[in-house]
Amino acid sequence: MGDNQVLGKKFCSLREDSNLEGQLPIFNLDLRGYNLSKIHQNTGTLILTFLYSMYKFNIEIISFLEKVNILNEISHLERFTEQEYKYGFVTDIEADEIPKGLSEDVIRLLSSKKAEPEWMLEYRLKAYRAWLKMEEPKWANVHYPPIDYQEIIYYSAPKQQKKLNSMDEVDPELLKTFNKLGIPLEEQKVFAGVAVDAVFDSVSVATTFKAKLAELGIIFTPFSEAIREHPDLVKKYLSSVVPVTDNYFAALNSAVFSDGSFIYIPKGVRCPMELSTYFRINAKNTGQFERTLIIADEGAYVSYLEGCTAPMRDENQLHAAVVELVALDNARIKYSTVQNWYAGNKEGVGGIYNFVTKRGICKGINSKISWTQVETGSAITWKYPSCILQGENSVGEFYSVAVTNNYQQADTGTKMIHLGKNTRSTIVSKGISAGKSNNSYRGLVRIGKKAEGARNFSQCDSLLLGDRCGAHTFPYLEVLNPSAIVEHEATTSKIGEDQIFYLNQRGLSTEDAVNMIVNGYCKEVFKELPMEFAVEAQKLLSVSLEGSVG
Amino acid sequence: MIEIKNLHANIDGREILKGINLTVNKGEVHAIMGPNGSGKSTLAQVIAGREDYEVTQGEILFNGKNLLELSTEARACEGIFLAFQYPVEIPGVSNTTLLKNALNSIRKYRGEEELDAMEFLTLVKKKMSLVELSEDLLRRSVNEGFSGGEKKRNEIFQMAVLQPKLAILDETDSGLDIDALRIVANGVTKLKSPENATIVVTHYQRLLNYIVPDFVHVLYNGKIIKSGDKSLALELEDKGYDWVIEEAAELV
Secondary structure, three states: OHHHOOOHHHHHHHHHHHHHOOOOOOOEOOOOHHHHHHHHOOOOEEEEEEEEEEOOOOOEEEEEEEEEEOOOHHHHHHHHHHHHHHHOOOOOOOEEEOOOOOOHHHHHHHHHHOOOOHHHHHHHHHHHHHHHOOOOOOOOOOOOOOOOHHHOEOOEEEOOOOOOOOHHHOOHHHHHHHHHOOOOOOHHHOOOOEEEEEEEOOEEEEEOOHHHHHHOOOEEEEHHHHHHHOHHHHHHHOOOOOOOOOOHHHHHHHHHOOEEEEEEEOOOOEOOOEEEEEEEOOOOOEOEOEEEEEEEOOOOEEEEEEEEEOOOOOOEEEEOOEEEEEEOOOOEEEEEEEEEOOOOOOOOOOEEEEEEEEEEEEOOOOOEEEEEEEEOOOOEEEEOOEEEEOOOOOEEEEEEEEEEOOOOEEEEEEEEEEOOOOOEEEEEEEEEEOOOOEEEEEEEEEEOOOOOOOEEEEEEEEEEOOOOOEEEEEEEEEEOOOOOEEEEEEEEEEOOHHHHHHHHHOOOOHHHHHHHHHHHHOHHHHOOOOHHHHHHHHHHHHHHOOOOOO | OEEEEEEEEEEOOEEEEEEEEEEEOOOOEEEEEOOOOOOHHHHHHHHHOOOOOEEEEEEEEEOOEEHHHOOHHHHHHHOEEEEOOOOOOEEEEEHHHHHHHHHHHHHHHOOOOOOOHHHHHHHHHHHHHHHOOOHHHHHOEEOOOOOHHHHHHHHHHHHHHHOOOEEEEEOOOOOOOHHHHHHHHHHHHHHOOOOOEEEEEEOOOHHHHOOOOOEEEEEEOOEEEEEEOHHHHHHHHHHOOHHHHHHHHHHO
16 A cells, blocks of 8 residues: 555554454554645644554444644654554444434434434434435436445444543543553643544544633534534524535435534634544444534634545445535635545545535625635545625635546536625636546536626636546536626646656656645645645645656 | 766657767866757756657766666756756746755755755755845746746756756756846856866857856767867857868768
């Protein structure tokens, strides 16, 4: 695995040795690109994701991500990798799974396991019934064998004794494990300025900084908790942006979503830290159905980071998330994603199907929603983070880097729906295709009748590495107001041999040269990312494109 | 420093270099002159390791190492620098990013410690003054939107930072006005030391007023047909190339 190049030796020795003991690997440190990048960033912050695969209880895998601030990342990590090898333990945590398949009974069971109120169950059942009548969309420029929805496990969570109110209540076995690894969970260790809502498969196990945020009236909690504790807010806004029947996958998500993040920023509050959730798909055959809802009340501001990784699996796994953003008057929401889910192997076997509905509404005047995404993973990506610009003078932005390599397929873009006067939107999309992959940009800009003075600027660039990949651009424009100004620019380019020779001549290897050129190409998007994500994104890109040129 | 023996090179099956012999020692400046299409730029690119050219015969030794076995980047790390005739634009990559990565790549190759951001910046500031480059150009994308003169100055600036053992200037004077020419040439002259060497590839004698060569070679039809000292350049300026070509023809 080229992914492990930086720490390859350590990783390999870890695996080999555990195999030597005549067992399946009892401990894997997941060192896919996502984590590597963290190790190398210079921000003094390190995010590690741990993956335990437990042989003993069939296959139960738990992951955890923790963010720690350390002075010397590399040396710490070396100590750390040695340490875990030394311990090589098995964690005795049972997972709680519902049998595979989908039916009203499964939904009832899921809802009861989550101790949900009746209205939530009703919501789910309504969505399920609607879903049954819908058809899977076929218009995207992606190809995959039919998904058997009855083969998917819709709920999997580490079994816990009771609901968790604080870190103290996290399974002691789990905590012991983390402590053994030298990564304590205590809040004081997590002082880097990011509150992490870590999602273990489906249940959010630990949420940090909650208390601090609560002082400001900010709600940052697992979705399941929000349903119980903030039902009014959830009822008011859930599906207000993405209706249950919006599309096939949104309906499915509404029926079975397991957890996710809920954020509410009260009037006039500027969230003092970047909020982040790391999703992870671990257990085999588990579909991950995340639900995220972010509400920024009048004059509020929040920046949210979403990072995703998944370990390698042979089967394709379905990920059908729904994200809804609501920005009221003068509110601003910045939503950044770095997605590095397993893309399948070089032959195109395995990988995540990432079918996601992300939409935000700028409800209030002068509100702003900004999507930034760096998509390097998933076998198939089908997602269009969109903005409904309803409030006057509201602003929507979409900055995207989508990388496809080997047999990956991506059909991604955005929709900017201008409803209010003087609404503005900017789209900057950078597609990079390598190997035999296909990368499509699909974007809609709609200027409504009443959207006097609306403006849009779209720039869609495609970069091809090699000659067996494809890049496609599908821009849709609907302009119903003559005062609107809509601009669209599109380019397709290849990395020039002249550029590579020039950089080679300055002492850089071809791989470094390609990375540098690609990163330069993506700069406009990277600069929109929070600093540490930007560093990570750059590293991710180089891992994703490894071996694709020269 | 560099020894080129009987070098033959093709591109697309067409022979461009037809037996080049050239030795450049430490501390020397060699000028390679010749009419268009004589193979001057090809020679520069073959030394640097451009893969489009196929070396069919001969060898190049660089400080005793067989250069032809090394990759382009390894040659750069060994200390060969080519100032491009047409410097390439790299959108989105700042000059400093390129230089820091290049310098550290070279240092790593040589087993030296990589420079951190502060050390690098200090070095860069020092070198910038050599070619009167504004700080603004450091932050801008490599060569993107640079004027012709700025591009050439940028090449010499990169050379100053990377401190090569052998610098090859490929038509660095082309497209420069007289002021830019003076700035570039001064930069090159200041970088000259008893430890490094320079090959100046040029059409015209005027650059050699500023960068004074120890040797002048005339390249014609893939071969060096005449060598001399700096007076040869003046003579060429005066009389053109025809007489040298005729003289060479008589010898054959």
